[in-house]
Amino acid sequence: MKHIMLVNAVHPEQKRMAIVEDGKLVEFNIQMSLREPITGNIYKGIVLKVERGLQAAFVNFGVGKDGFLPLRDVSPEYFTEKKDNGHDGAHPRGSLKTGQEVIVQVAREVSGRKGALLTTYLSLPGRYLVLLPNKHSSGISRKIEDEEERKQLKTLVEQIKIDEGMGFIVRTAGFNRTKQELSRDYQHLLRLWKEIQKRAETETAPALVYQESDFGVRSLRDYFTSEIEEIMVDDIDTYRKMRAYCKAVAPRNLRIIKHYKERFPIFGRYNLEEQIREIYQERVELKSGGSIIISPTEAMITIDVNSGRASNKKNVEDTAFKTNIEAAEEIARQLRLRDLGGLIVIDFIDMTDRKHEAEVEKTFKKALTLDRARIQLSRISKFGILELSRQKKHSTIQEISYTTCPYCSGSGTRPSLEYTALSAFRKIETEAAKERACALKVHVPYEIADYLLNQKRNDIQRIESMYDLSVHVSGKADMIWDNISIQLVPRETATEIPEMQAEEEKIAASAETADIVIPELAIGSEATDVSTPPIEPTKKKSRRRSRHRRKKPEGKAELTAVEPPLESPEISQISQADDTPGTNTVYPPVIIEEGTFELPILSFARQEPEDNNENFDEKPAG
Secondary structure, three states: OOEEEEEEOOOOOEEEEEEEEOOEEEEEEEEEOOEOOOOOOEEEEEEEEEEOOOOEEEEEOOOOOOEEEEHHHOOHHHOEEEOOOOOEEEOOOOOOOOOOEEEEEEEEOOEOOEOOEEEOOOOEEOOOEEEEEOOOOOEEOOOOOOHHHHHHHHHHHOOOOOOOOEEEEEOHHHOOOOHHHHHHHHHHHHHHHHHHHHHHHHOOOOEEEEOOOOHHHHHHHHHOOOOEEEEEEOOHHHHHHHHHHHHHHOHHHHHHEEEOOOOOOHHHHOOOHHHHHHHOOOEEEOOOOOEEEEEEOOOOEEEEEEOHHHOOOOOHHHHHHHHHHHHHHHHHHHHHHHOOOEEEEEEOOOOOOHHHHHHHHHHHHHHHOOOOOOEEEOOOOOOOEEEEEEOOOOOOHHHHHOOOOOOOOOOOOOOOHHHHHHHHHHHHHHHHHOOOEEEEEEEEEHHHHHHHHHHOHHHHHHHHHHHOOEEEEEEEOOOOOOOOEEEEEEHHHHHHOHHHHHHHHHHHHHOOOOOOOOOOOOOOOOOOOOOOOOOOOOOOOOOOOOOOOOOOOOOOOOOOEOOOOOOOOOOEEEEOOOOOOOOOEOOOOOOEOOOOOOOOOOEOOOOOOOOOOOEEEEOOOO
């Protein structure tokens, strides 16, 4: 099976690394520029407070929240004092003082409300070794379990010349390496440590003394294995840094590091985008039709195994066994891809056969051997629960890529429409009952406003009548779902709100209009311009209605109304009165072609006009 490492670093805001095994994603790592990892960084800090009850100290190391330094992780060199007999002695629980400067390394990043976990036992990881300054012992990684292999490595390590006061651990990548390769890696780490010492002496606390390697170099150092046949890098600067590091510690692997120059995106070229999107999903589908549900919480991570479509009513035990085997392999893969750490609880499907449970445990344990993190594993309990603890050094993939939702505060749920609308109604009712305002202006999301104005209309009208106020509900698109804003309009300042008095002003103004006087016209005479005098809303004139009617002469033709030509320069105009509700509507005169000139009867009925302030222009036909 071909293993390929892909490094996507063309975008400085986000850098990604993936290892693909025959087209399947088996390892993934991501780094965001706004949230660069600090695990492994070394700082010069100041002790702010020593908590005897917690057996820990809080250290200001210059990054956000103060770091948490357990006293058990403090090197004895910081506690040396003179005893009464004149000899030096270590007093770790009594000698760390407030204001004391310490060189610390971040062992675990900031997580939620917790600060970073610090330690004074420094370590510098290399390709094959991990250098341990100020330690006098060396060791071999616990992941190398074969006794014969451990003996071979121990013999090889004893041949390497180590400086006084230095120790190291041989990593799993150091197995089957030559003495020359291990020595080269050791010398590289030793030079790095001397540079850190020089900087620590000159920097003023709090300060950064050493920052972890570039993303590409770190990927090569931590994820590269002998099974990887090719490394493709799309960013030229990252490509050069990775080659420079490889040349210093493992020059024989230079040939497999290649610069990806194609125009097609590198992850899209290997069909990885869809597999990466699945990492962020809560539900993971299994080939058999079952699924696993991964739910992170503050205390632990729970994983539930479901049979789903894989159910077989005829043989429930066999179905549970097969689904659990498949789930065990997939869970081990998801732990690596998502970088989940801490306490993890897995709820497998219940099995009655103890042999089946043992087989699931064996499969899961074998799948976990590919994991770089330290893992402690328990057995499946009588309730079908398996517990494990996985080393957590970095933030999870989801913590790096996602932010908390401002609408649900990270819960993933929100109150229902009915619940939120009733909560808003109760707030309206409570404010109205205080009788401090003549009006309430309520702003809520659109859906809530629609519910209140339709489903709770009668209840709102009841509140208005009961407390002698008005309630104005309006919807806003940009409001958070359960956010309700109520603005009180005090009774003494009600007249200062024009939009709330618009209707009353209209009615008052329309009630005070002038009368219209229509002059009499003789038959055959030319009509003169008649217009309504300006209306004075504060004055009332006497009303007089005029009607002039004559008998139709015998033998005359039928009377018809004729529309005057628009192009006539002489226009007789009568302006219609303001026909808001409650005003007198005046109809335009009718032009009679033959016979008598007849005026319409004026109507004083209350009507709803179609248009306001419209002028009618008429001219006699002849």
